[in-house]
Amino acid sequence: MNEPLLRVDALSHRFANAGTRWAVRDAALSLYPGEVVAIVGESGSGKSTLLNCIAGRIAPLEGQVLYRTADGRKVDVHGLPERERRELARTEWGFVEQHAADGLRLNVSAGANVSERLMALGQRHHGQLHASACEWMERVELDPARVDDSPRAFSGGMRQRLQIARNLVTRPRLVLMDEPTSGLDVSVQARLLDLVRVLVARMHLCALVVTHDLGVARLLAHRTLVMQQGRIVEQGLTDRVLDDPQHPYTQLLVSSVVMP
Numbered sequence: 041m042n043e044p045l046l047r048v049d050a051l052s053h054r055f056a057n058a059g060t061r062w063a064v065r066d067a068a069l070s071l072y073p074g075e076v077v078a079i080v081g082e083s084g085s086g087k088s089t090l091l092n093c094i095a096g097r098i099a100p101l102e103g104q105v106l107y108r109t110a111d112g113r114k115v116d117v118h119g120l121p122e123r124e125r126r127e128l129a130r131t132e133w134g135f136v137e138q139h140a141a142d143g144l145r146l147n148v149s150a151g152a153n154v155s156e157r158l159m160a161l162g163q164r165h166h167g168q169l170h171a172s173a174c175e176w177m178e179r180v181e182l183d184p185a186r187v188d189d190s191p192r193a194f195s196g197g198m199r200q201r202l203q204i205a206r207n208l209v210t211r212p213r214l215v216l217m218d219e220p221t222s223g224l225d226v227s228v229q230a231r232l233l234d235l236v237r238v239l240v241a242r243m244h245l246c247a248l249v250v251t252h253d254l255g256v257a258r259l260l261a262h263r264t265l266v267m268q269q270g271r272i273v274e275q276g277l278t279d280r281v282l283d284d285p286q287h288p289y290t291q292l293l294v295s296s297v298v299m300p
């Protein structure tokens with residue numbers, strides 16, 4: 041098998057104000073190129089903490105996050121100087137926030153939100169930046185005629201599409217998503233999920249998706265990890281985990297969802 045793009049080893053984190061309770065305990069996982077992996081579990085099981093540790097936003101108390109860069113180096117994400125970690129986040133990674141407002145700049149136009157990351161990579165040609173922004177708006181099914189509008193004038197679903205365009209325009213190698221569709225109407229969710237599924241497959245992206253919705257895991261993820269009280273209690277191919285769960289907690293999680 042080819043080498044993983046990302047490897048997490050024995051990662052644990054406990055918040056300073058949380059006493060002896062571990063938010064994440066001894067997590068281990070690997071992500072391979074082109075693979076979509078879901079992290080599922082009930083509220084408070086540690087999904088977002090694990091994702092934020094992987095993204096370099098929270099320094100774990102124990103363990104390592106190893107990433108293979110585009111130029112073939114294996115880096116320890118938390119051992120990198122802050123400047124290099126930010127550079128990775130801007131160039132090789134994307135992060136789709138649960139609330140689009142956290143991942144967008146609401147005071148600049150939709151087009152500027154998309155082209156900003158290209159500018160960070162050194163692109164300066166105004167015409168090309170504008171053309172890329174319009175092309176990406178079309179790809180996420182937003183009307184490019186609204187390229188100069190503020191994201192404030194967009195609906196929740198439209199903002200989330202814009203956030204996705206902003207993240208994918210630089211063709212990242214790894215995309216981290218925290219509950220990308222929660223909080224939206226069911227019909228908006230379904231369309232957005234379909235869009236994400238198509239884009240991820242076309243671009244051969246590697247993605248890690250946190251969700252409490254097993255339907256999202258079913259639709260998007262090749263593999264699924266199940267978290268309970270900070271620990272990964274089960275992992276495997278998504279269909280296997282959801283159709284033939286082995287761990288009692290996964291069995292409970294699956295049986296408490298009314299499958300369509």
Ligand SMILES: Nc1ncnc2c1ncn2[C@@H]1O[C@H](COP(=O)(O)OP(=O)(O)OP(=O)(O)O)[C@@H](O)[C@H]1O
Binds near residue numbers: 081083086
């Ligand atoms: N900033 C914080 N300070 C203290 N405790 C925290 C903090 N953030 C999270 N926690 C705790 O860490 C544990 C894991 O929380 P986390 O947000 O990672 O879970 P989650 O599975 O993502 O939940 P949700 O689906 O509700 O977002 C919980 O017990 C939570 O209360």
